[in-house]
Amino acid sequence: MNRTSIDWDRHFTVLADEIVRLREPGEEILCSLSAEQSDFIRFNSAKVRQIGAVQQGRLTVRLISGERHAYATLTLTGSTEPDLAEVARTLLILRDSLRDTGDDPHLLFDRSSWQRTTFRTGRLPHADALVRTVVECATGLDFVGFYAGGTIIEGFASSTGSRGWYQVSNFNFSWSLYDPNGRAIKTSYAGDDWDDALFARKVEEAAKRLEYFAKAPKVLTPGQYRTYFAPAAMNELIGMIAYRGFSAREQAAGRSPLCKLNSGALNLDQRVSLTEDLDLGLTPAFNEDGYLRESVSLLTQGRGVGQLTSARSAREYGLQTNGAHAHEMATSLAMAGGELPEAEVLAALGTGLYVGNLWYLNVSDRTQCRLTGMTRFATFWVEDGQICSPVDAMRFDDSLYRLLGSEVEHLTDTPELLLEDSTWGQRRTGGMKLPGMIARSFALTS
Amino acid sequence: MLDILKRIAANLSTDAHFWSIRLVDETTQDHEVRNDVVQPFRTGRDRGAMVIVHSDGGAAYAATSDVSPAGLQAALDIATARARASAAYSLINFAAVPVMPGRGEYASASIGVDLPERAAWLDMLGRECAGAALGEKIVERAASVQIGQSTHSYLSSDGAQIEQRFRFLMPNVRVTAHADGDTQVRSLAGSHALQQGGIDILEHMEFSGAGRRLAEEALQLLAAPNCPTGMRDLLLMPDQMILQIHESIGHPLELDRILGDERNFAGWSFVTPDMFGSYRYGSELLNVTFDPEAVGEAASYAFDDDGTRAEKQHLIRNGMLERPLGGALSQARSGMAGVANSRASSWNRAPIDRMANLNIEPGTSSLAEMIGGIEQGILMRSNVSWSIDDLRNKFQFGCEFGQLIENGQLTEVVKNPNYRGISASFWRSLAAVGDASTFRTLGTPYCGKGEPTQVVRVGHAAPACVFKAVEVFGGGV
Numbered sequence: 001m002n003r004t005s006i007d008w009d010r011h012f013t014v015l016a017d018e019i020v021r022l023r024e025p026g027e028e029i030l031c032s033l034s035a036e037q038s039d040f041i042r043f044n045s046a047k048v049r050q051i052g053a054v055q056q057g058r059l060t061v062r063l064i065s066g067e068r069h070a071y072a073t074l075t076l077t078g079s080t081e082p083d084l085a086e087v088a089r090t091l092l093i094l095r096d097s098l099r100d101t102g103d104d105p106h107l108l109f110d111r112s113s114w115q116r117t118t119f120r121t122g123r124l125p126h127a128d129a130l131v132r133t134v135v136e137c138a139t140g141l142d143f144v145g146f147y148a149g150g151t152i153i154e155g156f157a158s159s160t161g162s163r164g165w166y167q168v169s170n171f172n173f174s175w176s177l178y179d180p181n182g183r184a185i186k187t188s189y190a191g192d193d194w195d196d197a198l199f200a201r202k203v204e205e206a207a208k209r210l211e212y213f214a215k216a217p218k219v220l221t222p223g224q225y226r227t228y229f230a231p232a233a234m235n236e237l238i239g240m241i242a243y244r245g246f247s248a249r250e251q252a253a254g255r256s257p258l259c260k261l262n263s264g265a266l267n268l269d270q271r272v273s274l275t276e277d278l279d280l281g282l283t284p285a286f287n288e289d290g291y292l293r294e295s296v297s298l299l300t301q302g303r304g305v306g307q308l309t310s311a312r313s314a315r316e317y318g319l320q321t322n323g324a325h326a327h328e329m330a331t332s333l334a335m336a337g338g339e340l341p342e343a344e345v346l347a348a349l350g351t352g353l354y355v356g357n358l359w360y361l362n363v364s365d366r367t368q369c370r371l372t373g374m375t376r377f378a379t380f381w382v383e384d385g386q387i388c389s390p391v392d393a394m395r396f397d398d399s400l401y402r403l404l405g406s407e408v409e410h411l412t413d414t415p416e417l418l419l420e421d422s423t424w425g426q427r428r429t430g431g432m433k434l435p436g437m438i439a440r441s442f443a444l445t446s
Numbered sequence: 447m448l449d450i451l452k453r454i455a456a457n458l459s460t461d462a463h464f465w466s467i468r469l470v471d472e473t474t475q476d477h478e479v480r481n482d483v484v485q486p487f488r489t490g491r492d493r494g495a496m497v498i499v500h501s502d503g504g505a506a507y508a509a510t511s512d513v514s515p516a517g518l519q520a521a522l523d524i525a526t527a528r529a530r531a532s533a534a535y536s537l538i539n540f541a542a543v544p545v546m547p548g549r550g551e552y553a554s555a556s557i558g559v560d561l562p563e564r565a566a567w568l569d570m571l572g573r574e575c576a577g578a579a580l581g582e583k584i585v586e587r588a589a590s591v592q593i594g595q596s597t598h599s600y601l602s603s604d605g606a607q608i609e610q611r612f613r614f615l616m617p618n619v620r621v622t623a624h625a626d627g628d629t630q631v632r633s634l635a636g637s638h639a640l641q642q643g644g645i646d647i648l649e650h651m652e653f654s655g656a657g658r659r660l661a662e663e664a665l666q667l668l669a670a671p672n673c674p675t676g677m678r679d680l681l682l683m684p685d686q687m688i689l690q691i692h693e694s695i696g697h698p699l700e701l702d703r704i705l706g707d708e709r710n711f712a713g714w715s716f717v718t719p720d721m722f723g724s725y726r727y728g729s730e731l732l733n734v735t736f737d738p739e740a741v742g743e744a745a746s747y748a749f750d751d752d753g754t755r756a757e758k759q760h761l762i763r764n765g766m767l768e769r770p771l772g773g774a775l776s777q778a779r780s781g782m783a784g785v786a787n788s789r790a791s792s793w794n795r796a797p798i799d800r801m802a803n804l805n806i807e808p809g810t811s812s813l814a815e816m817i818g819g820i821e822q823g824i825l826m827r828s829n830v831s832w833s834i835d836d837l838r839n840k841f842q843f844g845c846e847f848g849q850l851i852e853n854g855q856l857t858e859v860v861k862n863p864n865y866r867g868i869s870a871s872f873w874r875s876l877a878a879v880g881d882a883s884t885f886r887t888l889g890t891p892y893c894g895k896g897e898p899t900q901v902v903r904v905g906h907a908a909p910a911c912v913f914k915a916v917e918v919f920g921g922g923v
Contacts, residue, residue, distance in 0.1 A: 254624035423898035
């Protein structure tokens with residue numbers, strides 16, 4: 001955003017100090033900040049469809065008095081005087097709300113004191129220049145895409161003396177190139193050091209891949225198909241279990257799609273290991289309950305070995321918290337790679353499906369970890385290690401227990417880092433690091 | 447709020463030929479009792495503004511949570527500069543796009559009537575939570591209500607002055623049963639009990655007694671066999687019909703989607719512009735309306751977020767496709783008539799074509815007549831799983847609750863009921879539409895679309911409906 005930026009670090013410090021000053025005897029206060037200054041540009045038909053900028057900051061204040069507590073979230077203007085007044089008003093509302101509240105037997109927060117700071121600047125494109133670059137590179141192509149870039153901030157402060165700050169500047173640009181028959185190749189370019197030449201090269205390489213669509217599509221009938229899942233497709237599969245699969249609360253209630261795995265009733269292939277890996281640096285290493293987050297081994301050699309336990313779940317179920325967020329979703333999953341070099345994927349696949357992307361997944365049977373969804377974008381039929389023809393979108397309905405169990409044939413040797421590109425409400429931190437996978441079979445239904 | 451905005455706007459300056467400011471101020475309150483434990487109170491206030499500028503044929507927006515005069519002027523400056531800089535590369539010539547200088551007000555029904563205090567809410571929620579305690583197989587019981595109050599003020603350089611005040615209630619009860627490695631969940635209207643209005647929404651949603659009723663059904667499902675596989679006539683109750691409407695009528699009829707804006711994310715559509723006026727979308731029983739005038743429905747309003755006055759329109763009449771879901775901008779781009787559905791999730795997102803209230807008009811069949819007319823079928827209620835292709839054609843949906851229909855009688859309860867179909871043919875198999883006695887008004891706050899992504903509240907109202915010869919199946923490997 002091309003304007004005088006708000007110094008969110010300074011502003012948050014001023015607000016947090018004032019909040020601590022305003023607390024009354026017996027009270028503790030936890031504060032969490034989410035803020036962004038972002039540029040958003042949509043493209044359609046290689047032209048600008050929508051361009052804009054968003055500046056926003058939200059502060060969540062949690063007032064704790066004995067065993068009672070309540071939360072309030074407010075938007076911040078970024079100016080000291082009005083925000084201090086709003087914070088003071090919010091504290092009064094929270095204090096008043098505690099009068100109607102009994103003790104919470106599941107209240108737990110960290111009372112220790114720590115300091116953590118992550119601050120990464122980036123070299124991002126200027127929006128005006130980016131528009132020119134994109135239109136030049138996309139000339140002659142049916143280019144439809146979305147650029148999101150800027151600064152994302154997460155902050156934490158507690159009256160017990162903890163301070164956490166996570167501020168990164170980065171971008172995430174995904175685009176699809178369509179052929180006249182409505183088939184498309186999707187590509188993404190994400191990072192914190194924009195390079196016009198690299199972007200141009202990625203567009204050019206994607207355009208060359210459109211040639212695969214020139215051939216008549218292969219019509220597949222429902223059945224089992226030997227399949228390679230590119231890392232972007234694995235992102236969709238693993239994303240489904242990242243959502244609720246490892247949550248201590250969901251597991252306790254039996255709603256996790258990984259209950260059988262976590263109970264030890266079944267195992268996956270020994271090569272499957274998954275870690276909530278904070279060392280990737282993709283997300284803040286602290287949470288809204290004031291705990292420092294730890295890396296957590298979730299699956300080791302195909303066995304369920306860990307879960308994501310928030311403070312609340314820890315107290316409710318008699319567990320140890322590992323700094324998981326209150327929603328207990330994985331935000332930085334890393335899957336161990338295998339032995340297959342990426343360059344040998346097509347040869348190893350031989351004859352079968354190459355799935356570049358999956359789309360709109362959902363659970364069709366929770367107990368069996370059965371997922372349904374669609375193939376999308378770059379999905380091809382491969383014969384004798386050569387891409388032969390495109391495949392029109394097909395529905396699948398298959399168990400992830402099977403796909404990551406008996407059907408694993410190869411995992412690629414260099415897992416790919418896929419930055420979170422979600423913009424629900426605000427640009428999000430996080431991501432996954434995943435290998436590609438060849439499965440012996442994959443169930444297509446229609 | 448409109449008066450404050452007018453005073454600020456009077457001192458803003460830009461030489462752009464058009465600008466608008468949309469200010470949103472929304473508060474939410476969440477009350478919940480889970481396993482008889484009162485969950486901590488959560489409240490929120492979200493306030494900010496979006497400025498949109500048209501200049502030199504380009505357009506741009508700037509959104510800010512700083513709604514001071516200086517903050518809005520800064521946003522106006524950014525949007526003006528960016529509109530100009532991008533004008534030469536704009537897909538749309540905004541100089542030729544008509545803008546809507548609407549003037550007026552709107553308020554949700556009974557918005558002035560006070561709601562219960564927190565203690566009273568907790569009593570009600572606690573009763574439902576306790577009512578669901580039917581033994582050790584019930585492993586989680588939660589009753590909640592979210593209350594949202596929102597004021598949207600809109601001003602534009604060509605004289606638009608709009609203020610709309612909304613109040614939303616979304617009660618829910620969710621019960622989880624677990625035994626022998628299986629888990630079954632039942633929820634109030636499939637967690638789609640969203641409406642505008644007051645406390646009477648609880649009665650409409652059959653909230654009182656829901657805890658016990660849903661717990662009994664969850665236990666029933668736990669003991670039930672899986673849904674059988676095969677072709678059956680399908681009776682969908684309103685809390686599944688709304689999902690069916692949403693995914694396979696609503697999204698494919700969004701005009702910006704048809705025009706290709708969403709192809710990098712939400713997808714395209716099997717519907718093309720040439721189909722309007724001539725395409726048979728469904729059987730003659732299918733009548734679909736866009737109805738922002740429905741009292742109490744979740745997305746009722748008088749003006750959309752571009753300032754266009756909203757009114758009821760038929761999208762599909764007697765099965766024939768008439769009109770897309772396209773706001774003023776999409777109408778100008780396509781040359782087609784549309785509806786006032788240019789909507790944004792909040793101040794920090796720009797308006798795009800969205801569903802609002804999208805309803806199926808009631809028919810003439812009673813529920814008993816529909817069941818009685820089915821030889822081999824299944825009733826499904828309460829959506830739990832949904833997936834559809836990027837053209838909004840091939841779908842697979844699952845429900846919480848299924849019950850077989852044999853020779854005109856409801857028989858065995860079955861778990862994990864799912865069905866598959868193709869939008870283009872599914873609606874043509876519509877064989878019966880329920881009368882007003884089967885009609886329910888529901889909604890969801892989680893309709894997702896757009897880049898950056900937005901979730902908006904949408905309303906859906908529908909009767910129970912019967913579809914002939916649908917592929918159904920259950921769980922298991």
